[in-house]
Amino acid sequence: MIASRLKKIMAYGFLIAFNLLGPAVVNAEIIPTLHPRWTIQQNGIQTSATDQHTDQLEMSGRQVSTIIDYGRxxxxxxxLRRTLVWPMLRxxxxxTHASLIRKFELADSPSIEIDGHVAPKETLRKIRYDGQLTLDSELMRGLSLTRLLSPATDEPALIExxxxxxxxxxxxxxRFDALNKTETTPAQAGTHGSYLIRAFSRASSGSLKSGQSMHVDVLYQAQLVNEMVYVDVNEQLAARRQKLQSWRSRLVLDTPEPVLNQMFEFAKIRAAESIFATRGGLLHAPGGGRYYAAIWANDQAEYANPFFPYLGDASGVEAALNSFRLFAGYMNPTYQPIPSSIIAEGRGFWNGAGDRGDCAMIAYGAGQFALAQGDAALAEQVHPxxxxxxxxxxxxxxxxxxVHSDSDELEGRFESGKANLSTNVLAYASLIGAARLSQDPQERSALNEEAQLQRSAINRYFAANVGGFDxxxxxDGNTKLRAWIALPLVFGMEExxxxxxxxxxxxxLWSLNGVLSEAESNTYWDRATLYGFRGLMKVGELEQVMPYFRYYSGMRLTGEHVPYAIEAxxxxxxxxxSAESALYARVIVEGLFGIEPVGLRSFNIAPRLPKAWPHMAxxxxxxxxxxxxxxxxxxSGLDISTTRIKQQRQHVQVRLHGKLIVDRDWDGHAMINVILPE
Structure with a gap:
């Protein structure tokens, strides 16, 4: 299904519907025009269903994740197909993949009769997504059926x-017939015995005058066979809307480009919703139908956890702390490696790829998380x-x-040798973060010195001409360009x-879908592309990278497979x-606005305006x-805004709870240091 979408992508390219693209000149063969399938509406996106097309998206609540295949x-x-994942029904x-999963087809819906006759098939007319999926169809002339699909916020159910x-x-x-489809799983197939899986709704009949509407609620849920679960549909739908509004109201991006604003808003939602109430505590999980009730050193520690302090989502912060607590449980006096992944709600682990440089990932992520959270007591928790x-x-x-490692985050999919660039750059970044976190001047000095030695070693060992580029x-032995050459830029290594x-x-390296994992391959992972965007912005190459970033954002938000960053x-x-959406959000936070923690209450910023923009915040x-x-x-929280005053100069303001604490002109070069009052 998705492969067919890619053929469409490569067949006709895309047209980015922005009015403020600026004068940057790019290679049209590298960045084609983007013909958006979707348009931006208030808090979401919408499309008219006029041709054959299918897509898929994921939505998550505390006890369920739903992957919806939909289209015409x-x-x-x-x-319509609904795939439900219950991460805690093991x-x-x-x-790793032991979540209970079931698929419910379109036929798993209540039968409908109109005027005593079986209703015809639904003709899909319009689709909207705003954190809840709405499918508008026509049953017959003048009679519409709308399906609203939403995960229950706190219960193990999909509401339709x-x-x-x-x-x-x-x-x-x-007349809507009652739906009552049930399945009881064998006790020996589940870690907690039998599970009851249900698709059900009540019968309903009556008449509708012109202009009138009625609704029927369908629940797709699972539970322990002896468990009482009651889903208050109105309460759960309201809770989902409230949660979405909470995420929208925090960490708000304001630019002249609606696509970037909306893509950023959706990235916050996908990053923050994939948190599950496991027996090991709240745990963030990648999702995708395979990865739940488990944590990884890259997805959670390195990618997602450093983002949660910026959003200020209490569940995200708690899930981050839980992940670090679980990793810390594997510390040992003989320094055997910490597992790459802790699975099954914290009861087991996976280390099938050996040491992937996981400790460098964890140390870097924990340091950035603690600095950004700005809480001395919390920093002490993760310090050991x-x-x-x-x-x-x-x-x-x-x-x-x-630094040597058995592999990297791609776990042997591509050669990484005995020592790879990714592990070594993360080792450097983890030392810098630890130094900034330290309250001991002597320790801080030693860590900074060690970091510089690591940086020098990286430049001696990995510097090379590859593919004609210095x-x-x-x-050692690598002869093809690799995507992770972006990592040194992310951490300010400009040599x-x-x-x-x-x-x-x-x-x-650049393809229609972002940066390829390796030159001459057809493989791409969004995580590498998103690190690339962040690194290019970090080192001041904003005008070069913005056309690529616009194109990527437009494709992911309004193209053939929407509305989030993807895995691979x-x-x-x-x-x-989910963690890829956290990385997208970090492109804006740490790339476009250049926020870089340097202490618990201090940070640097470099909010460089693209040339065509008069303002951003x-x-x-x-x-x-x-x-x-x-x-x-x-x-209220912290606000950063910048306004163009001359071609090469900006006026930057920083407010804390409405009070102006930085108010200055800026030439766009040296970073601005901000120290928050205690």
């Missing part, structure tokens, strides 16, 4: 509300884990100062900036994993303790 077939009829063997509306001038009679991971990493260094080799920038944006292709068929930032006043949660 060649005859115009509605296609199957045997209790491994069917609303029938009479647009004719006559009275119609309707950071120190242990730093010491583990030191013990993997060779005489040349290079950039980095990924490992080989010119060649690396050129390589990342060259046809050898061809592996996984572009699953909408990021408001209600919750990081660095800004979400609290006198220990209580505050509705």
């Amino acid at each position: 077939d060649v005859n115009g009829s509605l296609n 199957t045997i063997p209790d491994d 509300r069917l609303t029938l509306t009479n647009h004719t001038d006559t009275v119609i009679a309707y 884990l950071i120190n242990w991971c730093l010491e583990y990493t030191r013990r993997q260094r060779d005489a040349a100062g290079i 950039t980095y080799r990924y490992y 080989r900036k010119a060649g690396t920038v050129a390589a990342l944006l060259s046809p050898q 292709w061809p592996e996984g068929n572009q699953r909408q994993l 990021l408001t209600n930032i919750r990081a660095f303790g800004a979400g609290f006043v006198d220990g209580q949660v505050s509705e």
Whole structure:
């Protein structure tokens, strides 16, 4: 299904519907025009269903994740499949993929009669997504059926509300049959015995005058066979809307480009919703139909956890702390590696790829999370884990100062040698973060010195001409450009900036779907593309990267597979994993606005305006303790805004709870240091 969408993408390209693209000149073969299928509406996107097309999206609540395949077939009829995942209803063997999963087809809906006759197939007319999926269909002339699909916020259920509306001038009679499909799983197949799976709704009949509507609620749910579960549909739908509004109201992006604003808003939703109430506590999970009730050193520790302080989502912060607590449980006096993933609600682990540089990932992520959260007591909680991971990493260094690992986050999909660039750059970044977190001047100095030695070793060992560019080799013997050459830029390593920038944006690496994992391959992982965007913005190459970033954002938000960043292709068929959305949000926070934590209450910013923009702002930032006043949660936070005053100069303002604390002109070069009052 998704492969066919890719053929469409490559067949006709895309037209980005922006009015303020600016004068940047780009290679049209590298960045084609974007013909959006979707348009932006208030808080969401919408499309008219006029041709054969199918897509898929994921939505999550505390006890369920739902993957909805939807669209229109060649005859115009509605296609719908609901795949439900219950992460805490574990199957045997209790491994990474042991969540209970069931699929419910369109036929698993209540039968409908109109005026005593079986209703015809639904003709799909319009689709809207705003955190809840709405499918508008026509049953017959003047009679519409709308399906609203939404995960229950707190219960193990998908809610589907069917609303029938009479647009004719006559009275119609309707009947919805009761739906009661049940399954009881074998006790020996579940870690907690038998599970009861249900699809059910009540019967309803009556008449509708012109202009009148009625609705029937369908629940798709699962539970322990002896468990009492009651879903108050109105309460759960309201709770979902309230949660969506909470995410929208915090960490708000304001730019002249609606596509970037909306893509950022959706990224917050997908990053924050994929948190599950497991027996090991709240845990963030990638999702995608495969990865639940489990954490990874890259997805959670490195990608998602550092984002949650900026959003100020209490569940995200708690899930981050839980993940670090679980990783810390594997610290040991002989410095055997911490597992790459802790699975099954914290009861097991996976280390099938050996040491992927996981301690470098964890130490970096924990340091950035603690700094951004701005809480000294919380920083003390994660400090022992950071120190242990730093010491583990030191013990993997060779005489040349290079850190060895068995693989990297791609786990052997591409060659990574005995020592790879990714692990070593993250080791460098983890030292910088630990130094900034330290309250001991002597320790801070030692960590900074160690970081500089690590940086020098990286430049000696990995510097190379690859593919005709003076950039980095990924490992000893590497002869093809790799996507992760972007990582040094992310952390301000500019020694080989010119060649690396050129390589990342060259046809050898840049494809219609972002940066290829390796030159001459057809494989792409969005995580590498998003790190690339962030790195290019970090080192001041905003005008070069913005056309690519616009194109990518437009494609993911309004193209053929929407509305989130994805995992990879061809592996996984572009699953909408949650942590990739966190990485998208971090492109804006840490790339476009250049926010870089340097202390618990201090940070640097570099909010460079694209040339065509007169203004941009990021408001209600919750990081660095800004979400609290006198220990209580505050509705306001930290606001950063910048306005163009001359061609090369901007006026930057920073406010804390409405009070102006930075008010200055800026030339767009040296970062601005901000220290928040205690």
